[in-house]
Amino acid sequence: MRRQVDVIRASAWLxxxxxxxxxxxxxxxVFSIAKPLATSLILYFMVRIVSPAxxxxxxxxxxxxxxxxxxxxxxxxxxxxxxxxxxxxDYETLKYIYLAPxxxxxxxxxxxxxxxxxxxxxxxxxxxxGRFVLHLSIGTASTPWGLVLVxxxxxxxxxAWLGIILAGISLVVARHSINLNEGxxxxxxxxxxxxxxxxxxxxxxxxxxxxxxxTYWLELLRRLIVGRSFSTTLRRLSDGELWGILxxxxxxxxxxxxxxxxxxxxxxRSRGLIDWKTNY
Amino acid sequence: MRLPEDWREQVRVNxxxxxxxxxxxxVASWREKSWIIGETVFPFLAMSAFILVYRGLHAPRxxxxxxxxxxxxxxxxxNVLWSMASQFFWEKEQGQLxxxxxxxxxxxxILLGMALGGMVMTTSRAIVILTGxxxxxxxPLPLDRALPALGLFLLTLAAVYSLGMILxxxxxxxxxxxxxxxxxxxxxxxxxxxxxxxxxxxxxVTAGLASLLPITLGLDGIRQILxxxxxxxxxxxxxxxxxxxxxxxIFLYLAHRSLALMENLGKREGRLTLRGG
Numbered sequence: 001m002r003r004q005v006d007v008i009r010a011s012a013w014l015x016x017x018x019x020x021x022x023x024x025x026x027x028x029x030v031f032s033i034a035k036p037l038a039t040s041l042i043l044y045f046m047v048r049i050v051s052p053a054x055x056x057x058x059x060x061x062x063x064x065x066x067x068x069x070x071x072x073x074x075x076x077x078x079x080x081x082x083x084x085x086x087x088x089x090d091y092e093t094l095k096y097i098y099l100a101p102x103x104x105x106x107x108x109x110x111x112x113x114x115x116x117x118x119x120x121x122x123x124x125x126x127x128x129x130g131r132f133v134l135h136l137s138i139g140t141a142s143t144p145w146g147l148v149l150v151x152x153x154x155x156x157x158x159x160a161w162l163g164i165i166l167a168g169i170s171l172v173v174a175r176h177s178i179n180l181n182e183g184x185x186x187x188x189x190x191x192x193x194x195x196x197x198x199x200x201x202x203x204x205x206x207x208x209x210x211x212x213x214x215t216y217w218l219e220l221l222r223r224l225i226v227g228r229s230f231s232t233t234l235r236r237l238s239d240g241e242l243w244g245i246l247x248x249x250x251x252x253x254x255x256x257x258x259x260x261x262x263x264x265x266x267x268x269r270s271r272g273l274i275d276w277k278t279n280y
Numbered sequence: 281m282r283l284p285e286d287w288r289e290q291v292r293v294n295x296x297x298x299x300x301x302x303x304x305x306x307v308a309s310w311r312e313k314s315w316i317i318g319e320t321v322f323p324f325l326a327m328s329a330f331i332l333v334y335r336g337l338h339a340p341r342x343x344x345x346x347x348x349x350x351x352x353x354x355x356x357x358x359n360v361l362w363s364m365a366s367q368f369f370w371e372k373e374q375g376q377l378x379x380x381x382x383x384x385x386x387x388x389x390i391l392l393g394m395a396l397g398g399m400v401m402t403t404s405r406a407i408v409i410l411t412g413x414x415x416x417x418x419x420p421l422p423l424d425r426a427l428p429a430l431g432l433f434l435l436t437l438a439a440v441y442s443l444g445m446i447l448x449x450x451x452x453x454x455x456x457x458x459x460x461x462x463x464x465x466x467x468x469x470x471x472x473x474x475x476x477x478x479x480x481x482x483x484x485v486t487a488g489l490a491s492l493l494p495i496t497l498g499l500d501g502i503r504q505i506l507x508x509x510x511x512x513x514x515x516x517x518x519x520x521x522x523x524x525x526x527x528x529x530i531f532l533y534l535a536h537r538s539l540a541l542m543e544n545l546g547k548r549e550g551r552l553t554l555r556g557g
Contacts, residue, residue: 030464034467035467046330047333050334176314186326190325190332194329195329195332201332
């Protein structure tokens with residue numbers, strides 16, 4: 001266990017160095033918060049041009065929260081699987097990491113941790129921006145911030161294991177895995193109702209949406225922070241049911257991710273794909 | 281009147297460089313199938329999300345058309361960022377930049393070839409996005425005004441890619457920061473250019489400054505041509521084409537100067553080859 005923690009800590013530090021050591025802290029901060037702030041403002045102006053009164057109301061607040069917390073999915077999901085691609089194809093170090101006496105999965109979790117840190121920076125700044133610049137009612141005296149934190153962490157475990165599943169695919173797939181990662185992130189953004197209620201989706205897409213853990217995760221976070229439901233479809237579920245679905249889906253994703261990654265690792269080794277180089 | 285022999289040779293060699301660089305891009309765009317998916321499906325997904333935002337707000341269908349047009353223009357902006365501005369960074373990473381620098385042609389010819397090839401490559405993607413938007417989301421696209429819109433669109437592309445040439449010279453010296461800067465120029469520019477909403481919503485001062493970007497100016501003008509007053513245009517339509525021509529001339533001049541400056545600086549500081557940064 002102690003060994004696992006050491007591996008995760010060392011690879012998180014490595015990930016942080018790769019992500020952040022090219023710039024001074026201020027420049028890095030600007031780069032980290034530019035994306036979440038820009039997308040929040042895009043949504044703000046979209047709402048404002050249609051209905052100026054809604055720009056500071058609940059309608060925008062729901063979109064804002066969904067978009068802000070979805071940053072974790074984009075950063076961590078793509079970040080973990082992207083590590084396999086970059087280490088294998090660009091830095092050509094994956095084979096050395098594989099030879100080191102540590103599980104590859106723990107190394108990838110560590111790299112994911114550094115992405116979580118970057119994403120957390122973006123999320124916190126975006127929430128503060130929403131609260132103090134856009135004057136959104138984020139956080140009242142009754143907001144259960146402890147539960148919000150638990151919900152965020154539970155969602156992050158789910159995202160990280162999904163990242164491991166994608167990393168497994170990246171191990172056995174050539175350079176095309178980049179597209180797969182970014183494409184899936186786009187699909188989740190669209191189907192989880194991050195920036196619109198899922199009722200707007202066509203019927204078949206709504207059914208897929210209800211199978212995604214992120215749909216419930218974002219709904220739960222919105223309820224905890226705003227105190228109301230965003231989606232009429234999900235309104236019939238109690239908070240307890242949302243917690244239950246989120247916890248069960250996290251366990252299921254973790255179990256599938258563990259087995260899946262082990263299988264992909266086995267295929268990659270047996271086919272000699274660990275030091276594969278397929279990029280241009 | 282005939283040009284002197286050495287001039288004609290220069291023109292021939294540089295035209296050859298333009299054609300060769302453009303050809304690489306056009307051929308590559310169809311050879312790597314995963315790129316086609318990456319450059320059509322992903323932007324389409326993002327565009328769909330923003331269309332559904334308007335649908336969730338019960339906005340008039342016209343706003344969805346704004347998003348579709350913006351989505352098509354994003355394809356060009358992404359091409360400028362990742363395949364023009366960052367291209368010399370990629371070439372440096374792959375150890376090919378020095379080959380460009382010792383070739384007996386103008387760097388502008390190489391960039392012009394990249395730009396022309398990039399435009400052809402991206403147009404196929406933009407057509408998919410536009411067609412998908414019209415067929416799947418039934419957004420209104422008045423084809424009777426397509427010709428003047430096409431004229432302004434071509435002028436916009438010329439100015440946008442000339443801006444890409446300037447960025448390319450700036451990115452020439454960078455290592456990993458090139459990657460992050462290109463990322464930084466995505467969503468914030470999507471915001472400032474009004475890809476998903478009329479840029480006028482940003483307010484007169486911010487939108488006026490954002491109109492220094494040719495893609496902002498062009499998109500505003502194209503929406504005005506297609507949808508008239510309902511487009512909530514920022515500047516009078518009549519002044520947009522002359523402004524775009526002025527931006528094109530300024531950017532081409534700046535690109536030429538900047539390329540020479542950055543190349544000399546790069547040589548002096550030894551930053552034109554990869555040091556593992």
